[in-house]
Amino acid sequence: MQIDSKLVKELREKTGAGMMDCKNALKETSGEFEKAIAYLRQKGLASANKKLSRQANEGIIESYIHTGSKLGVIVEINCETDFVGRRQEFHELAKNIAMQIAASPSIIYVSYDQIPPEIIETEKQIEIGKEDLINKSEEMKKKIIEGRIEKTLRSFCLLDQPFIKNQDITIEELIKQNIALLGESIKVPRFTRYVLGQYN
Template sequence: MSIKISAQYVKELRNKTGAGMMDCKKALQDSEGDINIAIESLRKKGLASADKKSARVAAEGIIESYIHAGSRIGVLVELNCETDFVARRLEFQELAKNIAMQIAACQIVEYVSIEDIPQNVIISETNIESGREDLINKQQEIKDKIVTGRVEKRLKELTLMNQAFIKNQDISIEELIKQHITLMGENIKIRRFKRFLLGEGLEKKIDDFQADVAKILNK
């Protein structure tokens, strides 16, 4: 069982490292409250100091493309950094390639982060979950908690930053970005992306189209 960590202790670690609140809390729990071990853990994961750079303007960068084998799925992604110098670094370009590949593999992903999801989509998902038959006889308070949890899960499924990195399932895309922020000393942002599926929008049986996509990704 993980030990209880006070909010003040989490804040202290955040001030020392610049890492996210949840990352700090987990690091403290894993280290059983030893702040020095927690700092070392965050640094090894590349999370320390990343958040302090996240507010800086990132207007440089590159537009990367990825075409899956068979040329039936393609992706364009814009990855921003602060300077052209970093944009030319091999590590930054490799990051862009990995993100483009991730987008191709995650067919359900539509947005970069939860903050990018339109309010009407959130309302729609909330209405859908609220109308589930298994909630009909639940007390309102319990129902609200279940709906909130299910909607949060759904929104994470729709966002790129919350996906597990396909080359390392132990970290998310958000954590991958933070690692590279720490590595390169600049803010890095995924600004936008576009996925292209051959034949999308044309008249075709839905089942056949989904099967085609699955076959392409499994090759």
């Protein structure tokens, strides 16, 4: 089938994938734009997952100061080579992540596996004591508690947040899209959020 070049261009801008990849995705999905995005994400993210495990010792430290200068963020973003570290797309990703942290006061950790066991236990004790669970069976109570704990703890994690500029993807998916685009492992090892007058 004939694929409209404007549609290919639009898909490329939205996903960051190559022109031929976009054209093939549209062919594979009979020209359906949203399905083509999903197709590219499946293909791109598959390769991105492999690259995630590679060493990433280059990169940048990005900062973001919110309007009014009462809130600021410093975040380290790593990649594998200085070449990618200088790319505009990499800098844009870093800026977006810094803005995400600034916009999300609940974020404390980069990822779920960084949450200390004592924090998980504290949340568990809070949920166990809630009155709406009193008349539930033990099995039902356990499921509800686990679900609530996970939801609360995920809200503390940067990678699990819906991207402020596109709520359809998480920050983890945004990073994987950039891994697919730039061809290197990308990691966020740490960040600091400053709020004027807060010292803890």
